[in-house]
Amino acid sequence: MVALDIVHASNARLRELGPGLVALFVGGTSGIGEFTLKAFVQNTASPRVYLVGRNVTAADRIIKECGELNKEGKVEFLKADVSELKEVDRICKEIQKREKKINLIVQTQGNLNLNGRNENPEGLDRKFTLNYYSRMRFIHNLLPELRTASTEPPNFARALSVLGAGHESAMNLSDIDLKTTFSTTRCATHTTVMNDFMAEEFAAREPGISFLHSAPGLVNTGVARELPLLLRGVLKIATPLLLPFYVGANETGARQLYLSSSAIYPPAKPTEGAPLAAGVPFPKDLSVSKGSNGKVGSGGYLANWNGEIVGKEKLLSDYRAQGLGKVIWEHTMEVFQKVEAINEGKIDPATS
Template sequence: MKTTGLLTLLFTSMAATAIAGPNALPMGVEVVEIDGKTTVREVPHALLGRGLDKRCRECVGQGGSCTIGDGSCYSEDPPLYCTWCGDKCGSRCYLRINNTLPKTRNNTHKTYHTIYTMVRYSEIQQSNREFGETSRAAPFVAVFVGGTSGIGKSTIKALVSTNGSLKIYLIGRKSAESGIMPFIEKLQTINPNANVAWLEGEVSLLVDTKKICEIIRSKESRIDLLFLSTGYAPFGPREETAEGVEITQSLRYYTRVLFILHLLPLLREGKGRVVSVLAGGMEWAVTNLDDIDLKKPGSFGVVNAHIQCANMTTATMERLADDNPDVTFIHSAPGSVNTGNVRRGIDSPNSVKAWLIWLFLEPLIRLLSFSNEESAQRHLFQSTSAVFGGRGVRWEGNSGRNSRGDNTAGLFLVNEKCDCTTNEKAVSSVRQNAKDKIWDHTLEVLNPYL
């Protein structure tokens, strides 16, 4: 894997924060500098494909020939956005101009076509408040796998803080129990209507995952939310569990899928949803099908493992979504969030890699990342809003589009801004070339534990 691939993965989510703000120009208007004079004029839609955002550039390249100004590309309600591109990208797109109006060598202007966030943060917060105000005949039942730290833990706190009637299963390793108990006690002080139950298990092990699922199935008849956020980046060498599965692939893919398969009957009964926090919308067109578990020398590494898990997660969740239309599936990319887990996959604290992370990557994450609170609010929104289909807090705006670009049930690839994307070129390749092989291999690994 080339170095540029690693840089792309590290900075893709960070670059998303540079989108247009509320003062962006209306769609169909551009500012140009010609012969030293600044002019505002209408612009053909086809010119908007020169932007920084890969998704919109691809959309325009697929046949966006409509001309802004004839009325066909405008939404009747502000803010204006191009419905053609919205149909393709699942997001509102605006024209953004670089504030400095940079000139190129031949004195022409530059325009940028960007994805504007589908949902404002204030709307996310309001939706989450409405979730807590919704009366229910029975408690909202949620299962959090990976809730002892990072995004999972902060999302649990945000959920409990809505003051809704809740029953939460928090699953983690025995070594985390002493540290998590004060957190659970605090949660039940914040919200007396929240019943938070601790379930101990080593979720990197498939046998433990099966046992945990059996306990939950013995206690519950339905589940409203299964939230999966286990795992970390494998900066160190390949390390296998006692079951022969590489540990980060187990945490980020295999045990997550096993949780879904075992708990699907309860999710169907509750018309619930599954949120898997990893890399939705960051799939690559190429999947290593000759060495799916990356066991061959030179195959394993932080970038290859990330791509493989991203592609496998989307392929499998899309298949499960197709077979279970009453369950909502979300593959979420959290963006840059300072979870504190970046060093977990390092084999030696004094290695060159550890020093590079300490000197460069960690400061960059702190500088550009979402706060834990904002990340929690955004993931709570993904977990409870009807914008992504299924049951949830009513949404008056545009609904999200699934991985096939439809406003129907299915798998939703959601980025850190709560925008949906199809990542069409990469996901289409995974769907056509890898989906069946990934599923067959997954069942081969998981069958002893089903």
């Protein structure tokens, strides 16, 4: 476990990366995304932040509070329902009109509803899309801006997906997108493992950028409002008993920001001669983390809420030997191509 004082000390050094860092927070209008966004604004010099979500009222509040944390920062809200990739593409184009580089992408979008498969107009389940497809689409679309950030001072570029690293279990490889065998449990399993392997796959293809998949721990985010009434009641009763195990809002934001910026999680090949390309320097008694593929400093990392490297090693190793990373990559790119054709009116999602 990375001590909290080390986390705070590291975050306080973010200003050393210089003014004008550009960050994108998707799902940042509540919970973990909001906590991390505020920590980023508070610890950086004149940042430019894009906040993507659905709740205008929450966004207005967050922007006001960020202004009190850092008067030199700028936070702009972009309203979107990113359970549809068409909306992801629209937001990416909006950002690309305004920015040539993006230093950091943090994604926390998702929901806790226990409904069955709920397909969007693109033929994808909305929960699955929030947990996985939309996250990979943002990264895929904005790779040019991440690459630019990695090649221009401070040469820092990173993408963090907050979901369930370390909570892997076996997938149904004959139905990767759960078109016919969907359940909320299987959705959690598939999207967790797929986030794992895509961090690894992106890192192998983009050695100047760090890619992380993290688990936030037990955090009271308010997302339980989407649960059925009975479960909400049970959770309300259980919450006082769980409080000792909760990670508080401020600590959650600080720790996810640490994952987003520490040189303990460097890209595979940081820009030479750029001391901050790997991230904020760490104390001498710490060392660079082991990547998801077992190699130290690989550029793709699976981390727990407390900064420790996680992942079901036996399961992931067996899947890696089967070439699952390549399978997931190819599946994802095929889905993107199909959705592009659907949104261009070239094919009917009902027959695809």
